Amino acid sequence: MxxxxxxxxxxxxxxxxxxxxxxxxxxxxxxxxxxxxxxxxxxxxxxxxxxxxxxxxxxxxxxxxxxxxxxxxxxxxxxxxxxxxxxxxxxxxxxxxxxxxxxxxxxxxxxxxxxxxxxxxxxxxxxxxxxxxxxxxxxxxxxxxxxxxxxxxxxxxxxxxxxxxxxxxxxxxxxxxxxxxxxxxxxxxxxxxxxxxxxxxxxxxxxxxNLKVDTAPPPVDEKVLNALQRQIGKRKTWAAISTHDGEEAVAAEVHTMLHKRHPGLLTIIVPRHPDRAAALAEEFTALGLSVARRSAGDKVTAETDILLGDTIGEMGLYLRLTEIAFVGRSLTSEGGQNPLEPAMLETAVLAGRNVQNFRETYQRLIDRGGAKLVRDRDMLAGAVNFLLVNEVARHDMMAAGVVTVDEMRxxxxxxxxxxxxxxxxxxxxxxxxxxxxx
Structure with a gap:
């Protein structure tokens, strides 16, 4: 041409x-x-x-x-x-x-x-x-x-x-x-x-x-955060954030695989597109899981398996409720989502291998020890289980993420x-x- x-x-x-x-x-x-x-x-x-x-x-x-x-x-x-x-x-x-x-x-x-x-x-x-x-x-x-x-x-x-x-x-x-x-x-x-x-x-x-490295961490309403933390208590948590179609089902399956090893485990799922939340809630309920929808103001009780983060602008809230976050669009979809926000907030980052759109950011986090890529559902379950069990390893990943972000500013x-x-x-x-x- x-x-x-x-x-x-x-x-x-x-x-x-x-x-x-x-x-x-x-x-x-x-x-x-x-x-x-x-x-x-x-x-x-x-x-x-x-x-x-x-x-x-x-x-x-x-x-x-x-x-x-x-x-x-x-x-x-x-x-x-x-x-x-x-x-x-x-x-x-x-x-x-x-x-x-x-x-x-x-x-x-x-x-x-x-x-x-x-x-x-x-x-x-x-x-x-x-x-x-x-x-x-x-x-x-x-x-x-x-x-x-x-x-x-x-x-x-x-x-x-x-x-x-x-x-x-x-x-x-x-x-x-x-x-x-x-x-x-x-x-x-x-x-x-x-x-x-x-x-x-x-x-x-x-x-x-990346300009996003120089932004402040996502904000949070402290009153809302404190209220949810009181509801969750001392339960172990992990999150799957910015998830795309298919990854929510994987997160629910991981929860089912791990909840016997970790009684009271709470899984936080934050879909990239909240308009899919109603269908996701039905899907989780059909699996026998108890769901609390953030948009409906549902309280997290002792029976709640999944907190469905179906609101906009509250990523800072969800990430402050956990120390482990799987970042979506990386297992069942391609390209990945930006891992900087969880890294900023001292969260151990997990993701699938399809993170081409943020290749350099992930590479730097991986090299520093702040992130780990997983191949499939079973490997994700193993990684979450390892981090839940090993407090030292989890905190090392969290600290490495913060150091990496500081180096990238x-x-x-x-x-x-x-x-x-x-x-x-x-x-x-x-x-x-x-x-x-x-």
């Missing part, structure tokens, strides 16, 4: 989006009916702003979902310290809640416009950003092309390319280059990610590490250094124009 064909394909993508745009209302309405869109603010998805643009320089920061939103909070707070306005976009209802909880009225939050020219153009016409900072692994062609056409500098931070994404982009190198040439800078999470972006045509590329400072050439002119511009100036 030549460069000419690549540009024709991207032009076709632009045209297809414009043609499809009028019928996207039904799609957004369907997502809204399933709780995946904020019904009251659905117009923002078409690029229609719900707030006025403030005077002065403005930076657009985009974080797709909860993980990316949490990761960019310290970065956003640092930029706010320069006195520059920020409009933060996210793509999910839960990430919007996280933005409100952690940043509040200090930023303007909007839902990200659909990656179609009418929506993106309307969004950019209103907000007129001086700089775009994108914090996610997905690439949205129309957004990148429109920002490039308007000569708005765009920087990809915390950049990551999974094995699958890199393989797909390598099949379309001219398209990748036609998009990535619009990026003023890519700040990658790891050396491997950096090399991949360079191979696809991005210039310049620097490596910062510094991504925020490196990212700010990469952004300095783009932010400092805006600081000067803001000071020259003074209050109320554009």
């Amino acid at each position: 030549s460069e000419r064909w690549a540009r024709r394909l991207l032009s076709g993508y632009r045209l297809a989006g414009s043609v499809a745009f009028p019928v996207m209302g039904a799609y957004v309405a369907w997502r809204s009916s399933r709780g995946k869109e904020d019904h009251a603010r659905r117009r923002e998805r078409y690029g229609r702003a719900s707030q006025p643009r403030p005077d002065g320089p403005l930076i657009w920061v985009h974080a797709a979902s909860v993980g990316e939103t949490i990761a960019v909070v310290p970065l956003v707070e640092s930029i706010l310290g320069y006195g520059i306005n920020i409009v933060l976009t996210t793509g999910t209802v839960t990430s919007a809640q996280v933005a409100d909880e952690r940043l509040g009225a200090r930023i303007i939050h909007q839902y990200v416009p659909l990656d179609m020219k009418p929506a993106v153009s309307r969004f950019l016409d209103h907000w007129q950003p001086d700089l775009a900072i994108i914090a996610e692994s997905e690439i949205w062609p129309m957004t990148i092309l429109e920002l490039g056409r308007r000569r708005v500098p765009q920087v990809l931070v915390n950049g990551r390319l999974s094995d699958r994404s890199f393989k797909n982009w390598k099949k379309r190198p001219f398209i990748a280059e036609a998009l990535f040439e619009n990026l003023a800078h890519v700040v990658a999470q790891s050396d491997v990610d950096g090399q991949r972006f360079v191979a696809l045509g991005a210039r310049p590329v620097s490596v910062s590490g 510094g991504a925020l400072a490196k990212t700010l250094r990469a952004l300095e050439p783009y932010i400092q002119p805006l600081v000067v511009k803001s000071r020259l124009k003074g209050p109320g100036g554009r």
